[in-house]
Amino acid sequence: MTTATIAADRPGNADPSVIPFTVTFIIRRFDPDTDTEPRWQDFDVEMYATDRVLDALHKIKWEQDGSLTFRRSCAHGICGSDAMRINGRNRLACKTLIKDLDISKPIYVEAIKGLPLEKDLIVDMDPFFASFREVQPFLIPGSKPEPGKERVQSVAERARFDDTTKCILCAACTSSCPVFWTDGQYFGPAAIVNAHRFIFDSRDDASQVRLDILNDKEGVWRCRTTFNCTDACPRGIQVTQAIAEVKQALMRGHA
Amino acid sequence: MTAIDNAPAIEPPRSPSRPARKRGVNWEKWGWIYMRVSGVLLLVLIFGHLFVNLMVGDGVHAIDFGFVGGKYASPFWQVWDVLMLWLALIHGGNGMRTIVNDYATLPTTRRILKGAIFVAVAALILLGTLVVFTFEPCPAGSPADLLPSFCPVG
DSSP states (O other): OOHHHHHHHSTTOOOGGGOOEEEEEEEEEOOTTTOSSOEEEEEEEEEOTTOBHHHHHHHIIIIIOTTOOOOOSSSSSSSOOOEEEETTEEEEGGGOBGGGSOTTSOEEEEOOSSSOEEETTEEOOHHHHHHHHHTOOSOOOSSOOOTTOOOOOOHHHHHTTTGGGGOOOOOTTGGGOHHHHHOTTSOOHHHHHHHHHHHTOTTOSOHHHHHHHHTSTTSGGGOOOOOHHHHHOTTOOOHHHHHHHHHHHHHHTOO | OTHHHHSOOOOOOOOOSSOOOOSSOOHHHHHHHHHHHHHHHHHHHHHHHHHHHHTSTTGGGGOSHHHHHHHHTSHHHHHHHHHHHHHHHHHHHHHHHHHHHHHOOSHHHHHHHHHHHHHHHHHHHHHHHHHHHHOOSSOTTOOGGGSOTTSOOO
């Protein structure tokens, strides 16, 4: 029990930030043991303006329906476990504040699209990580560093790929991509972002390998620049720009 | 610091699970570039076409057999229209192919739809090119008031 809750219980306290209000959540439920099709179920939850969608899910799970299933780990927007579709947009439940949503209407919460639904808000992430692994997202240096030294890189060289180092692999971008929804073979924005992170790293010597992988029929040329990924990214990565930079590198023939 | 030299050898990174792209022309890449280049050219060609046909002089009221015949007698407009025809049909056909790739899942459906697009594009390009280069602006025995001004009278 937080101090805010205690303060709100006290009569005569007029601070609007600690007065709870009722928010309706409509959650897309699916239990593979009993359901053949997903169904929508609504819950009324007492919330504070400072609460997040993840807090609402916790309240539902702990106080109303213990069978509600979702992933979450750090609850602070770093681990990337709780990406879900909130009011039709891919967001992290732990970074979406109630006060930023229109609570005069119900809030719709469902699992991210394009990946196999397992239960309630949980999807099978294996295809997502398979395409992530395929771009070889690890440093492949061509030479050894000087003994006892790190690999030296200038500030400008580091800044070249700074944006794409922020990825937390939450799959919000890939599962917001209309090409990925209809073509499961497409690498998806997240894999391309993580390839970009190494392609433009001056310490890495295998950018040609990754460019060849992304030059594939199901690679970067599938991108339709709809910007859904950039809009969905909870880390604010300019995903579409990163994909365009990989396209340009492919046209130049080198990073 | 010498521990690095004694470190166990790490297995080389796993090989990609899908076969590497075959050598040769990368159609996806050139298709992507073609869409952008032809898009820019078509902007100029189509708006130029619309301006000359609909705005200049009498505008849309000037269009008749004589107007079209007169245009096709000039090599400039022949090249302009053929360029527009080829660029636009291949641009549109490639766009339709992309939509089929995105939304048709059954291999047979895809093959039939892509085949139909190819046949339609090829037929229209052939017919259009034929018309532009073999157009006879002064068919014999036609009344002079329907023909372009440069036709011999009689």
